[in-house]
Amino acid sequence: MPSDGPAREAAHDELWRHETFPRAATALRLGVGVAIALVLANTFLVAGLVVPLRVSGASMAEGLLGPHYRLTCRHCNAPMRWSAESMPQSVTCANCGQRHSDLQRAAVHSGERMLVDRSTFAWRSPRRWEKVVLRCPIDATELCVKRVIGLPGEKIQIRDGDVYVNGKIAAKDFRTQIEMSVPVHDSRYSIGGNAMQESQKARRWRGQNAPSAWRASAAGFVYDVDVAARQKTQSSEIDWLAYHHAQSARGTPTAGAILDDVGYNQAESRMLSPTRDIMLRCRLRAEPRGKLAWHARTVADEFTAEIDLTSGAGKLQHNARPAAGFRADCCARGEWVLAELSLADERFVLLLNGLLVVESPFSRSGSGFRRAPQPSAAPLKIGANGTNVIIDWVEVRRDVYYISPVTGLNPTRWPTYQWLPGAYFVLGDNSAVSVDSRTWPAGAVPSELVVGKPLVW
Ligand SMILES: [Zn+2]
Numbered sequence: 052m053p054s055d056g057p058a059r060e061a062a063h064d065e066l067w068r069h070e071t072f073p074r075a076a077t078a079l080r081l082g083v084g085v086a087i088a089l090v091l092a093n094t095f096l097v098a099g100l101v102v103p104l105r106v107s108g109a110s111m112a113e114g115l116l117g118p119h120y121r122l123t124c125r126h127c128n129a130p131m132r133w134s135a136e137s138m139p140q141s142v143t144c145a146n147c148g149q150r151h152s153d154l155q156r157a158a159v160h161s162g163e164r165m166l167v168d169r170s171t172f173a174w175r176s177p178r179r180w181e182k183v184v185l186r187c188p189i190d191a192t193e194l195c196v197k198r199v200i201g202l203p204g205e206k207i208q209i210r211d212g213d214v215y216v217n218g219k220i221a222a223k224d225f226r227t228q229i230e231m232s233v234p235v236h237d238s239r240y241s242i243g244g245n246a247m248q249e250s251q252k253a254r255r256w257r258g259q260n261a262p263s264a265w266r267a268s269a270a271g272f273v274y275d276v277d278v279a280a281r282q283k284t285q286s287s288e289i290d291w292l293a294y295h296h297a298q299s300a301r302g303t304p305t306a307g308a309i310l311d312d313v314g315y316n317q318a319e320s321r322m323l324s325p326t327r328d329i330m331l332r333c334r335l336r337a338e339p340r341g342k343l344a345w346h347a348r349t350v351a352d353e354f355t356a357e358i359d360l361t362s363g364a365g366k367l368q369h370n371a372r373p374a375a376g377f378r379a380d381c382c383a384r385g386e387w388v389l390a391e392l393s394l395a396d397e398r399f400v401l402l403l404n405g406l407l408v409v410e411s412p413f414s415r416s417g418s419g420f421r422r423a424p425q426p427s428a429a430p431l432k433i434g435a436n437g438t439n440v441i442i443d444w445v446e447v448r449r450d451v452y453y454i455s456p457v458t459g460l461n462p463t464r465w466p467t468y469q470w471l472p473g474a475y476f477v478l479g480d481n482s483a484v485s486v487d488s489r490t491w492p493a494g495a496v497p498s499e500l501v502v503g504k505p506l507v508w
Pocket of ligand 1: 124
């Protein structure tokens with residue numbers, strides 16, 4: 052590995068072509084904290100191909116955790132974890148919005164253990180979205196873990212939480228989205244394990260129309276055709292179970308858009324942004340008759356996937372226009388099915404039992420790119436008609452939201468970063484606290500500084 056010196060600094064300066072980022076803010080952010088500093092750095096440099104290390108920072112949370120506190124929410128039983136770098140006065144449960152101030156109950160845990168595989172990048176180059184261990188550009192004796200966002204020679208822009216490469220959105224595949232996503236609400240965590248009580252309290256999931264044949268059950272939700280028949284609702288219309296978000300950033304749940312809040316950053320105070328990229332995962336079973344449907348919406352785009360459970364034929368609509376047809380035979384067999392959908396990175400996808408059944412890209416640049424989401428509109432819905440449905444788990448997640456360094460100063464100016472051959476643009480998943488290519492004076496990371504691939508122990 053080459054050592055740092057004037058020649059290398061000059062090279063770094065050339066790599067840093069980004070013009071709009073203010074230097075004062077750079078200095079401030081450099082002080083916020085280093086990603087994952089590894090105490091064994093010196094040993095590491097002479098060690099073998101696979102090296103055990105321990106995470107010590109917050110920049111890749113909640114995928115990789117440094118020292119942190121853990122506490123179980125007394126209100127909904129959800130686990131809460133937050134960085135041990137500072138102790139806040141109180142913490143707020145990201146799942147239900149309840150504030151907790153009895154933090155003496157919290158248990159402190161050391162950073163997660165991790166292995167570094169030094170052999171992978173001897174054979175091939177790092178890929179986009181891949182996590183890498185690298186020597187920190189501002190202190191080569193420290194190591195940090197980041198995710199590769201920009202490859203050598205690319206122009207990178209962080210816009211509205213997403214990454215654009217050479218002007219086009221960089222879309223993650225669904226598994227990468229889930230790996231990087233932040234949990235928003237999980238039906239497994241509810242008061243005394245009773246989703247009905249929790250639902251009444253937080254009103255996250257509820258029937259869209261009154262009357263609705265959707266009911267909360269002990270484990271999740273059920274749709275009952277007999278109840279629907281008694282209610283004499285219109286027989287051909289989908290009855291929707293709709294998710295309504297409750298913002299918990301201030302400690303009191305209030306209806307509103309899903310924000311880029313991160314439960315791990317309890318001591319962090321900053322402006323939060325509405326996130327439009329969302330995911331839904333649910334486990335359900337429906338009788339092989341009638342219809343089953345999912346609906347997801349962002350600012351100006353909405354998708355409805357509807358399945359005829361008698362035939363297994365599915366159709367996807369985008370803004371009420373036909374977009375695609377698909378097969379969903381597993382749903383038509385009356386089995387338990389894991390359904391996962393995502394409306395993120397300008398793409399809708401639906402997976403059933405882990406297999407992609409339909410996807411539809413769209414461009415949001417024309418239609419309401421800068422418009423705020425309507426808090427009153429449910430971003431996610433599950434629908435049924437003419438069949439009994441049991442849902443025993445449903446989870447809402449949101450995509451990682453990358454913060455652009457200038458957003459707070461002038462949201463209409465999105466900086467563009469361009470890298471010379473041989474340099475990678477890397478970011479931490481926990482964008483609010485990560486120190487990375489956005490803020491390092493040299494910006495991109497030359498490939499010589501990449502030392503391996505992290506493997507969680
Ligand atoms: Zn809670």
